[in-house]
Amino acid sequence: MFTEVSGPAAALQASPAVVGPAGGRPARTAALRRRRPSGTWVPYLYVLPAVILLLLWTYWPLVQTAGLSFQDWNLIPTRPKVFVGVQKYQKVLSLPELHQALTNTVAYILAFLGISVALPVLFALLSRKVKGKARTFYQALIFVPFLVTPVATSAVWRWLFAPDGGTIPAIAATLGVPMDNVFRDPNAAMTSVIVIVGWQMLGFGVLVVSAGLAGISPDYAAAASIDGANQRQITWRIILPLLSPSLVFLALMTILLSAQWTYPIIDLVTGGGPGNSSTNIYYLLYQFGFRNFDAGLSSAAGMLFFVGFGIVALVFVELSEKLSFHDN
Amino acid sequence: MGRLVLNQLSRSFKDVKAVDNISLVVDDGDFLVLLGPSGCGKTTLLRMIxxxxxxxxxxxxxxxxxxxxxxxxxxxLAMVxxxxALYPHLSVAKNLAFPLSVRNSGGKASKAEISRRVAEVADMVDIGHLLERKPKELSGGQRQRVAVARALVREPKAFLMDEPLSNLDAKLRTATRQELAALHRRLGATFVYVTHDQVEAMTMATKIALLNGGRLEQVGTPDELYDKPASVFAAGFMGSPATNLLDAQLSTANGKITVMAPDVEAVLWEGETPEREIVLGIRPEHLTLNAAGSAAAAPSTGAALRGTVELAENLGREQLVHCRVGGRRIAVTCPREHRWEEGVAVVLSARAEHLHLFDRASGRRLEWQSEPSNPSAVPTHDDGAAASARQPTQALPA
Structure with a gap:
């Protein structure tokens, strides 16, 4: 006679003394249920400090700014804040200074996209040809300006550009190009700011691009070269597409931060002038608020830029999601 | 066509010689496996090729x-x-088309021709339904197939493969192994395949090059490597469980060649030899296990090892019995019918033709030659790769 061999689970149920996977389950769920109440709030406790700081220093000022943008107030604590509706928004949009600052900001961003995205790709790809410790040295050399404070940077570049004995005008003179005070020249002031800020931002770009390149497995280039690709094809068809998530990140950082990075240089070197030729939106905000003491106008302009940059950031985040390959 | 000749190839990294003076011929249609433990230089050699x-x-x-x-x-050449290394930003179809399109800068092959060829190789390795997917959307086995297909697409002179099965699970590995061997037979192309897995080497290769420390230990067919290991290293590396290796003395007694070691005695054949320090190798499956003092008739030649059982492992198909012989551990595989208890005194015996002798100083195989007039060295392998072996097999001086 045949008797069927029973499966392990059935065997366990047959003998109540044995507590196996089947019998043990209720006990474990009970343990989990017991632990859950204490577990619910602990994770929130961990993020609480960050949330408090964000609320205190970012979101609360944002709400205050939004509130101020509907009020007329001259920053004197004893003076009352008068509600004026969207009047400040209407005014700020009609100001020619804002249009000038906006155009300048776009021009700055385009220039910095070239300097801190395109140039770093070139530099990083070229510095890969340098082997060993020399490469680290070159990259450090390019990165160091990023660590110099804007005030020191401004001082050094003011000397370099000084019309009486500055290095750059002196070199230009020997080449037969007369150079006046560039910071007072409406056609050159903005370019000089771009050169100074670009010099600082280049290092950041090279750092990000080098990190991106280091993250790309050398197997891809090796595979492509065995597949018959030449160096140019490998760069354009393999390396650059794989680098694109880093480039999108860098472009986003450039767009969002260039206005901030430019601000101290503008303030220290040109003061936004001559006229408004080298100003940008951040400098304009500062002027509205702390030179003209019009908190409402400054806040309204600030809110408009917040929304504008927010939309740009959303587009880029979406783009970088699309471009991420999950390289394994 | 695809005949590769490696001529005294070396590669050093700083002071370390990763590949040391390797000469090797890979004939057209060969499936050469570069086999060896980690760090033996096999991948370095492949990357140089x-x-x-x-x-x-x-x-x-x-x-x-x-x-x-x-x-x-x-x-x-093509390499897996x-x-x-599937290009993560390209679909499977574009990955497969890449080798064709980058060589097509002059525009010789039309787009239609490329996509026809892509479809052809995709069918060949059964990935036709995956062409529009990105590599991240594929399983490990599917990725492996795409990588093979990308190598096939161009009909290169030779295929290079760097441990292509190591990321697959055991079952898939066995199936893919058979498919790769079948692919090689169908294409008749030259393959150079790197692995540390001797099973892959034994099953797929037409020729194995065994490397150790950047040098060639032995080149030959899988049969030659298994049946006539050319060195102590080859004997120890090929086979699982590993060959039993023990130090012994070679000498002549009563007109016969004998091998002596503590608790080990072997009588080989008639002949004479000066005394010599050797290493004796016996594969576990060539040993027979008997209880000491049992009535088994002792043959006139062969080896007898006296010891005690230490441990018996049940492998399912057979059992692996570890015995202590003269202070050394000796492994024997035998049928599971008899249960061997720990501490039982046993005699292990092996036939004379299953004993491998190696010179202890050089580690090279000693081969007996009945023709006393020619005491010169005889290589264990007679194909073109013979010259590559570090030292020819040493002949026993008769």
């Missing part, structure tokens, strides 16, 4: 043409990487 690494010295020939200084893109 691929052109990804410059040799420190030596030359490489493909079909009679010196390709030592050719960049990899001009070598007309251990990581597969």
């Amino acid at each position: 691929a052109g990804l690494l410059d040799p420190t010295s030596g030359t490489l020939e493909l079909d009679g043409r010196d390709i030592t200084d050719q960049p990899s893109r001009r070598r007309d 990487f251990q990581s597969y």
